[in-house]
Amino acid sequence: MALGSSSSNVPVVPNAKKALDQFKYEVANELGIQVPADGYWGTMTTRDTGSIGGNMVRKMIAMAEQSLAGRGGQ
Numbered sequence: 001m002a003l004g005s006s007s008s009n010v011p012v013v014p015n016a017k018k019a020l021d022q023f024k025y026e027v028a029n030e031l032g033i034q035v036p037a038d039g040y041w042g043t044m045t046t047r048d049t050g051s052i053g054g055n056m057v058r059k060m061i062a063m064a065e066q067s068l069a070g071r072g073g074q
Helices: 016-031 046-070
Strands: none
Touching: 016 046
16 A cells, blocks of 8 residues: 555545445446345445446446536536
8 A cells, every 4th residue: 555545435525425325325226236224235245246336436437527528628
């Protein structure tokens, strides 16, 4: 790990945690993956959690690209 970097997954915008959690559930639902009722994701397979995370990243990149394109190249 690089000097000065942190291993914690703290959102850059603290208020975004709730929105990211909701987004995670939405993506899981779209993929047809059953989410844990108790909120503990540790019993899920790596394949399922990886699919959810990967699709979240794809969607966030698409949203960022649309936002940048909407600026008109500024």
